[in-house]
């Protein structure tokens with residue numbers, strides 16, 4: 001079936017590259033789909049692989065590999081591992097393949113399939129492919145198997161001189177494009193129209209946060225005794241997992257909530273109308289910007305791009321630590337929900353709720369060897385305008401960072 005596939009679907013459509021044809025003839029595609037779909041694996045169409053994702057039509061895999069034009073000594077980066085099949089086709093040709101997948105369960109499945117089929121020259125990682133793989137850059141070639149609206153700049157930056165980036169670009173209608181780096185300039189050429197699943201994550205203004213670890217290194221008693229306000233931070237990037245842990249503490253999401261997300265404190269259901277924002281200035285694995293923290297899903301949604309720390313310090317009456325903290329969490333409350341539910345008393349209620357969330361932040365900071373401080377002095381209207389919210393009133397601002 002594989003031989004027929006290569007003849008009738010791939011050679012017949014004009015693929016001539018010997019290395020590509022050899023690889024397509026060799027990689028057992030049926031081992032990269034569910035057993036139930038194995039007999040359809042060599043047919044002329046894409047197949048579902050779970051999580052709303054697909055394995056591309058064989059011809060598209062061959063075409064993209066031919067456009068990439070890989071050499072035996074190449075190190076190639078793939079964005080969107082999916083089933084792992086495209087990685088296997090590349091691994092058949094080149095020295096080393098690095099591949100990134102945003103959905104953890106797919107990374108695991110692909111790793112299994114690649115191990116079973118014996119491709120030991122593929123390194124997999126779960127993460128946001130938008131940022132590429134900085135530690136292993138530059139690459140001889142980059143292949144992207146999901147479609148961003150625009151080409152991610154980090155991928156262009158991580159391409160070697162003379163290297164090619166093969167990528168479908170667009171939303172509803174996508175064009176397969178080849179970006180080639182020549183004399184540090186980029187030449188773009190169009191291939192065919194295609195349809196890939198969209199690139200999610202940062203490409204769509206979203207940061208998916210790693211799950212918190214829970215394993216405390218110090219006792220609650222020690223954390224309480226060490227809890228103190230810190231107003232001076234080291235000028236060093238925070239990791240995404242540190243920020244993730246702080247946000248989790250701020251959100252206070254219960255882990256045992258079976259039917260829907262609810263917060264741990266304080267009332268039955270713990271559902272005061274509090275919203276949480278993050279100003280990220282210097283955090284690895286995410287672009288600087290202002291985000292809304294969706295505590296129910298433990299996700300960040302970008303509101304504004306760019307480093308807004310100086311502006312934040314300005315509206316907080318010039319307090320220096322807001323300029324220097326790598327990241328800052330802001331709590332605010334929905335005006336209407338606060339007063340319609342609880343009348344004017346509502347302001348007291350949400351303010352206590354946020355004070356407790358703030359204490360969680362202090363204790364979490366101690367556990368992570370970070371520092372924070374509760375900032376209540378700011379210009380209400382200017383902070384509202386900076387965040388761009390209407391009908392919300394900011395309550396507390398918590399800059400945080402590494403200890404000096």
Ligand SMILES: Cc1cc2nc3c(=O)[nH]c(=O)nc-3n(C[C@H](O)[C@H](O)[C@H](O)COP(=O)(O)O)c2cc1C
Nearest residue numbers: 227228229230231316319321373374375376377378
């Ligand atoms: C209502 C309130 C507003 C605050 N506003 C600020 C502020 O704008 N800037 C600041 O540096 N600290 C602010 N703080 C933090 C206090 O100054 C801090 O809690 C105090 O220094 C005690 O230090 P400790 O937390 O180390 O015990 C505020 C605290 C509260 C309770």
